Amino acid sequence: MHYTGTIYRPPAEAKSLLLQVTAGCSHDHCTFCSMYKNIPFRIEPIEQIEEDLREVRSVRPDEKRVYLVGGDPFVLSVDRLTIIAKKIKEYLPLCETISMYARITNIKTKTTEELKALRSLGINHLYIGIETGHNETLTRIHKGTTAEEAVAQCKRLEETGIAYHGIYLNGLAGQSKGEISALETAKFFNQLKPKSIGITSLVLIPGTDLYEQKLKGEFIEATEFERVQELKHFIEHLETNTKVFANHVSMATPVIGKIPEDRPKMLKVLQDTIDDFDEDELRQYRDQLRQL
Numbered sequence: 581m582h583y584t585g586t587i588y589r590p591p592a593e594a595k596s597l598l599l600q601v602t603a604g605c606s607h608d609h610c611t612f613c614s615m616y617k618n619i620p621f622r623i624e625p626i627e628q629i630e631e632d633l634r635e636v637r638s639v640r641p642d643e644k645r646v647y648l649v650g651g652d653p654f655v656l657s658v659d660r661l662t663i664i665a666k667k668i669k670e671y672l673p674l675c676e677t678i679s680m681y682a683r684i685t686n687i688k689t690k691t692t693e694e695l696k697a698l699r700s701l702g703i704n705h706l707y708i709g710i711e712t713g714h715n716e717t718l719t720r721i722h723k724g725t726t727a728e729e730a731v732a733q734c735k736r737l738e739e740t741g742i743a744y745h746g747i748y749l750n751g752l753a754g755q756s757k758g759e760i761s762a763l764e765t766a767k768f769f770n771q772l773k774p775k776s777i778g779i780t781s782l783v784l785i786p787g788t789d790l791y792e793q794k795l796k797g798e799f800i801e802a803t804e805f806e807r808v809q810e811l812k813h814f815i816e817h818l819e820t821n822t823k824v825f826a827n828h829v830s831m832a833t834p835v836i837g838k839i840p841e842d843r844p845k846m847l848k849v850l851q852d853t854i855d856d857f858d859e860d861e862l863r864q865y866r867d868q869l870r871q872l
């Protein structure tokens with residue numbers, strides 16, 4: 581199999597076949613992100629993808645789920661994604677789901693008919709880094725999209741039946757802005773029907789622009805308590821029926837559950853953390869994290 585650099589994949593894809601179709605990220609400007617810093621974006625040749633599929637067929641011919649590797653493989657043209665999906669079906673006829681990371685801009689460049697056609701070929705699950713619904717923060721971190729644009733494109737996915745998982749980055753707004761970020765992000769998701777929401781907590785990685793901003797005093801990190809409060813505000817105000825996975829390694833207080841039925845249980849875990857732990861204990865956990 582051909583893989584370049586560290587391979588990132590969502591936790592839910594632990595058992596999926598990981599197939600590299602792009603390397604790097606076509607955007608690569610988010611100030612907090614270190615994932616593809618040394619890997620210039622490139623599109624893998626179809627011959628290489630086919631070679632990998634041939635190899636997989638010889639060992640895992642009954643594969644049902646394929647995860648396309650890369651920062652945002654959904655940036656590929658409809659023609660190229662169609663070829664890849666057809667090749668996957670040719671080599672792995674039992675495959676039911678092809679999933680990958682997508683940016684909002686990747687969706688915007690495809691028509692609704694094209695999205696429906698991709699879905700019919702098995703491309704039916706996307707992971708989207710929403711980060712926050714707070715536009716001021718989205719601008720500051722160079723996300724390249726606004727909350728309003730993201731709502732519009734997620735609604736288009738819903739029209740076409742492509743499921744998606746939105747990722748919210750707790751702590752990204754910085755000190756004293758957690759509450760507004762939580763409320764704006766809940767407002768964002770309340771307009772939508774995401775299959776699930778994943779929550780990670782900001783870890784400043786040396787070498788990123790945001791880390792440099794922290795060193796210069798231009799960005800002040802949220803405290804651990806602020807992050808727990810932010811998450812609590814978010815869960816309190818989230819009204820759409822969905823599953824929340826706030827159990828990433830970056831979360832000092834992991835919680836998961838369905839909204840609305842598990843809301844009280846989740847809020848209790850967060851309140852217990854606020855009542856029973858001190859800032860230093862929670863901070864020690866984050867300081868140990870050097871790579872995600």
Ligand code: SF4
Binds near residue numbers: 609613651
């Ligand atoms: S967060 Fe996602 S879109 Fe932003 S630079 Fe990293 S991989 Fe690319």
